[in-house]
Amino acid sequence: MTSCKEEIVKVRGRNVKLLRGGEGMPLIFLHDPFCPNWLPLHDRLASEYEVFVPIHPGFAGSENGFEQFETMEDLVVHYLDLCEALKLDRPALAGASFGGWIAAEWAIRYSERLRCLVLIDALGLRLPAAPVADVLSLDGPGLRRTLFAEPNSPLALEAIPDTPRVDAIVGTILGRRALARFAWQFPDDPRLLRYLYRVRLPALILWGECEECVPSAHGRAFHDGIADSEFAAIAGAGHLPHLEASEECAKLILSFLRKS
Amino acid sequence: MPWAYLPEDFAQKHNSAWVTAPNSFYDPELGHPLYNRYLDELELADQLGFDGVCVNEHHQTAYGGMPSPNIMAACLARRTKQAKLVILGNVLPLYDHPQRVAEEIAMLDVITKGRVISGMVVGTGMEYFSYRINPTHARERFHEAHDLIIKAWTTEGPFSWDGTHYRFRYVNIWPRPYQRPHPPIWIPGSGSSETMEWVAQQKYTYMVLPTLASFELRRQAAEYFSQCCAKAGYSVRHAQIGWGIGIYVSETDEAARREYEPHYWYYARNLLKTTPQQALPPGHTSIASVTGMMKRRLESRPSNLSTWKEVDEAGYVIVGSPETVRQRLEDYAGRVGFGLLIANFSVGNAPREYTEKSMRLFAEKVMPKLRPINMDVATMM
Numbered sequence A: 001m002t003s004c005k006e007e008i009v010k011v012r013g014r015n016v017k018l019l020r021g022g023e024g025m026p027l028i029f030l031h032d033p034f035c036p037n038w039l040p041l042h043d044r045l046a047s048e049y050e051v052f053v054p055i056h057p058g059f060a061g062s063e064n065g066f067e068q069f070e071t072m073e074d075l076v077v078h079y080l081d082l083c084e085a086l087k088l089d090r091p092a093l094a095g096a097s098f099g100g101w102i103a104a105e106w107a108i109r110y111s112e113r114l115r116c117l118v119l120i121d122a123l124g125l126r127l128p129a130a131p132v133a134d135v136l137s138l139d140g141p142g143l144r145r146t147l148f149a150e151p152n153s154p155l156a157l158e159a160i161p162d163t164p165r166v167d168a169i170v171g172t173i174l175g176r177r178a179l180a181r182f183a184w185q186f187p188d189d190p191r192l193l194r195y196l197y198r199v200r201l202p203a204l205i206l207w208g209e210c211e212e213c214v215p216s217a218h219g220r221a222f223h224d225g226i227a228d229s230e231f232a233a234i235a236g237a238g239h240l241p242h243l244e245a246s247e248e249c250a251k252l253i254l255s256f257l258r259k260s
Numbered sequence B: 001m002p003w004a005y006l007p008e009d010f011a012q013k014h015n016s017a018w019v020t021a022p023n024s025f026y027d028p029e030l031g032h033p034l035y036n037r038y039l040d041e042l043e044l045a046d047q048l049g050f051d052g053v054c055v056n057e058h059h060q061t062a063y064g065g066m067p068s069p070n071i072m073a074a075c076l077a078r079r080t081k082q083a084k085l086v087i088l089g090n091v092l093p094l095y096d097h098p099q100r101v102a103e104e105i106a107m108l109d110v111i112t113k114g115r116v117i118s119g120m121v122v123g124t125g126m127e128y129f130s131y132r133i134n135p136t137h138a139r140e141r142f143h144e145a146h147d148l149i150i151k152a153w154t155t156e157g158p159f160s161w162d163g164t165h166y167r168f169r170y171v172n173i174w175p176r177p178y179q180r181p182h183p184p185i186w187i188p189g190s191g192s193s194e195t196m197e198w199v200a201q202q203k204y205t206y207m208v209l210p211t212l213a214s215f216e217l218r219r220q221a222a223e224y225f226s227q228c229c230a231k232a233g234y235s236v237r238h239a240q241i242g243w244g245i246g247i248y249v250s251e252t253d254e255a256a257r258r259e260y261e262p263h264y265w266y267y268a269r270n271l272l273k274t275t276p277q278q279a280l281p282p283g284h285t286s287i288a289s290v291t292g293m294m295k296r297r298l299e300s301r302p303s304n305l306s307t308w309k310e311v312d313e314a315g316y317v318i319v320g321s322p323e324t325v326r327q328r329l330e331d332y333a334g335r336v337g338f339g340l341l342i343a344n345f346s347v348g349n350a351p352r353e354y355t356e357k358s359m360r361l362f363a364e365k366v367m368p369k370l371r372p373i374n375m376d377v378a379t380m381m
Helices: A040-046 A072-086 A098-113 A140-147 A154-159 A166-183 A193-198 A216-225 A246-259 B028-048 B069-077 B098-111 B125-130 B135-154 B193-202 B215-231 B253-271 B287-300 B308-313 B322-336 B352-373
Strands: A005-011 A014-021 A026-030 A050-054 A092-096 A117-120 A203-208 A229-234 B052-055 B084-091 B116-121 B159-162 B167-171 B185-189 B205-208 B241-249 B317-320 B340-344 B376-380
Touching: A005 A072, A014 A040, A026 A040, A026 A072, A026 A098, A040 A050, A040 A246, A050 A072, A072 A098, A092 A098, A098 A117, A098 A166, A098 A193, A117 A246, A140 A154, A166 B135, A166 B287, A193 A216, A203 A216, A203 A246, A216 A229, A229 A246, B028 B052, B028 B069, B028 B352, B052 B069, B069 B084, B069 B098, B084 B098, B084 B185, B084 B376, B098 B116, B098 B135, B116 B135, B125 B135, B135 B159, B135 B167, B185 B193, B185 B241, B193 B205, B193 B215, B193 B287, B205 B215, B205 B340, B215 B241, B215 B322, B241 B253, B241 B322, B241 B352, B253 B308, B253 B317, B253 B352, B308 B317, B317 B322, B322 B352, B352 B376
Parallel strands: A026 A050, A026 A092, A092 A117, A117 A203, A203 A229, B052 B084, B052 B376, B084 B116, B116 B185, B185 B205, B205 B241, B241 B317, B241 B340, B340 B376
Antiparallel strands: A005 A014, A014 A050, B159 B167
8 A cells, every 4th residue: 555645735826735655657636526535546556656636726725826716727727837846747647527627628738748648537528418417506415326326335425424524514615615616507618529639648538337427428428539548437336436446447547557 | 575385295395495496386377466465565565654665686486586676676666655665685796797786776766766775685595506606706796796886876987897707898877876875785694794794894784684593693693793893993873783584463462473373384494495505505605604604504594493482482583462572672672783674574375464464563553662762664575
């Protein structure tokens, strides 16, 4: 097991909480909005790569300066700035859910600065025939049903309790506010689909087979839109396969990274 | 202006009377007489000598039938004679063109020769779901829209507005408001501290909303507002504190409770029903306020009350004979220091004859006794 280090990085005067671990080629993992933590999957990836999990602007630990962030473009520029601050050269980029959306927006603009792309149940596409769940309208049990293949597993109950634990209330509120800023009701960029051709990178698209939040049509659309991409459905997982099926995800991601 | 015809099992089957409550429950055939009855009651208030009649704005809800408060105020403008038209208020952040609010209020103010009081609100969390306004911008949009409206009323146009949320090259409203410098501003609130601080700085009137909580929590809100005024460098005026509350007057205490209670439960259990997610969307309220409210408000809202004793003793409403109602109002006014009473006479699905009787008894037997303690009375439906 690799244990992660937690540090604060200054990016253009703002504090960014960064979790990092492992050695090797750099891999940035952009977290989902529900579990802004170092996860077992990160440990697995850190056995071969140097893994960076920066906490998104607005989430607990990176909330300072959040008022400057209005659009997805601001987040992309923020991550370019972070790469410069960390002196990362052509990192591999992975993102899950909301983090996958940021990764996709980054990749359509600056794919030459990346080595390869992994998208896990990414938000971001507007597909009117396959709408995404309105997660910010749901209570704990409703959210678990939407996010997990097994909503009442210990894993799911730990990630999304019925009512937030007292020590987690502020973190939960901050995370929901940050998500709402960019993803209120329609977590998408209507223009993303038509620019996917700009992703000139090897890409791996992973999608939970029991996905109730972002329909698998979105995964297929990412796959169709990105020329050099492969798609894999993850059995026994919903919207968060990196949590619910972390071993399976780790294997697929590591084998993809080795050949990319 | 509650929708009075929800089925008995509504609260069992639906988790909210807002945003997603199926509008198949709305029947325009029943809605026509209902609208006109509520408007009749507000006109009656004018005839009975109430100082004001109030309307408000909510969307996509059985709670009230006034998505446009300005339309309701327009209906009342030429059929009332002396009462102020209190619009409590327009939900500013919902609108991409705040000038529309400035224009409509100015129209009403000129038509009524200055009888308009303009309320401005951030709005409930539910409205941000209904209108898809990003709740993380709620406060900023509210303040910028307010500043723009005040400037549109008080500065000779044309001028341009280059703000964060609003940008207009030409602001130049016609008509300008009748009242100078502009209609009085009342801000209703449900206890959020940042609202109270701002209202105190602006020297506006703060109205403690009736749905907030028990008497004690609401008294604390009023007290905090007074402290905010002191912090802003002046003593709060009685007329700056509005006290919203449900009132019902009947011949005796027993009759009052018997007539009122079932309709109160219809209101509390059905119409106030909402989900915490709808009520507090992210960013709508500051983190400090949300943490406090999460503990306080959602536990103690009337929809969670179960017995009349709790409702009565905690002072959610004032129900009784004229003498009982007078005593309690004087007691409350003495302890809170409010000089404005915003009485809600219509509750839930109470029939017209009850509401009218209650208003008449109040006007005849209670209101005259409140005048010596300098209390103005407005009514809302």
